[in-house]
Amino acid sequence: MPQSTLDRTPLLATPLRASMEFLSQMWSLLGLLTILQNVLPTQLLSLLHSLWQSLQDSLTPYSYFDVPEFLGSAAVEPNALYRHVQLYLHRSLLLSSPPPPRLTLSLPRSAASAAPAPPPSVSLSPNHSVADTFNGHRAVWTHHADTLQDSLEERRSFSLRLPKRHAAAVLPAYLAHLAAAADHLERSSRARRLHTNAASPRGAAAWASVPFCHPATFDTLALDPALKARLLADLTAFAEGRDFYRRTGRPWKRGYLLHGPPGSGKSSLIAAMANHLRYDVFDLELTRVATNADLRALLIQTTNRSLIVIEDIDCSLHLTGDRGLASERLHKRRKLHAAAYDDDDDSSDSDGGGADNHRGKVTLSGLLNFTDGLWSCCGEERIIVFTTNHVDGIDPALLRPGRMDVHVRLDACGAHAMRELVQRYVGVGDHEMLDAAEDSIRDGAEMTPAEVGEVLLRNRDEPETAVTELAAELKARRNAADDLQWEDSAAELSDGSPTKKGRKGMGWEGKVRMLGRLRSLTKSESGRR
């Protein structure tokens, strides 16, 4: 037993003694450094420091890249790359398993009060590192936070460590990969807003906004599958088209014209487009904009990645059009409704007459200047959407090729869209009444998606009734359409005037009925002669 005691003493004493010796040597070195610091001139010290740094740099097998949060000597300009790294690390930190030992979780108060509150964001804690692998190379990110001397201010930065031998080859591709991932994350996580121009004719033109949370998506939208696929492909190509637009020297924007009867889904499609692209929506009420200057002020306040929507473009009263048909139309309308225009009304004063008198009002050229003139290049990634119920009422200047890139006609519900709505609203996929409803649509019955939705909504607890009622309504409309066509055809036959509607779309039952009625009409005509 004593042997073991004796044996144990040197075992314990040796490392202790070694540590003590090491500490005392370090202490002496520190003392020497302090003395040198006081004795040596500052210039010599900084020279020694940089020599030491260079020696370290030449010996280390790594290259280091600093990414400060702010740029410039005053450090006031935000560094976009810092934001990219933050977002990129956020994503990779969430995916990494096991996660780094220390992370910072945060949820701003404004976000916490939203319903539902978003999940807290995760970031790398200051002075901690996380490793990433790219194309087989190991990259290590460290988050630095240094408090400035004599100040509470904190300077934050990331540093990236890459193997020195591969750094030059890896860095550009790695930064591009990082920017793309950050961009994707930003798109999918950012809270979006719906803006509208405030009604202040005399005040400065400004937008007011609320959170945008419209539930319509391309999944909930009942559309012809070919149209849906075309729209999705076009929107995706647009959103991913930064390089294309740069290469071709075109402003990164696109114009959509949506036209169709009320309830055909124009507003729903706009919401679905905004949700698909994760864009903000700027709903521009033109009748509230006093002048072209105000219009320009509003439009330059719109942000990138946004949909700028002007609904019912044909009804925007002051969009008087200083070219083409629009001014003519307004002039005619004014003549027709002369009594309705008060002479003292300043809209009447400044608009009446012709192109030169539109100064001080919003004109078509004022709008076009932003959609495809010089101002079109301010900002990036914007889609301008015009809607109308009457495409014929739109100034041809707006329809010229290259102006509105995509024209979308939304119409009465097709058979496919009707079935989709029925499935979604009442969960019925197969039913003889649905076949009958489909026949009626093929034979010319017209109901907008809003009308179909209305029938289904009021019977949503009774699917059988919903489908029967829908089929009956469509049949009634088909018969009404047949009657209308019969009247047209009869009129054509009796006075020879061509009718608007042809026989296209008339059901076989209708055709039989119409033939019978035409025969009796011809008989009575010949009897009279």
Ligand SMILES: Nc1ncnc2c1ncn2[C@@H]1O[C@H](COP(=O)(O)OP(=O)(O)OP(=O)(O)O)[C@@H](O)[C@H]1O
């Ligand atoms: N394609 C569709 N798929 C699903 N629901 C639709 C569709 N189109 C319209 N709806 C429904 O009809 C309602 C009205 O449609 P929406 O407001 O989009 O029509 P609109 O063409 O913009 O009408 P308006 O010209 O009167 O503004 C929507 O709330 C939506 O529920």
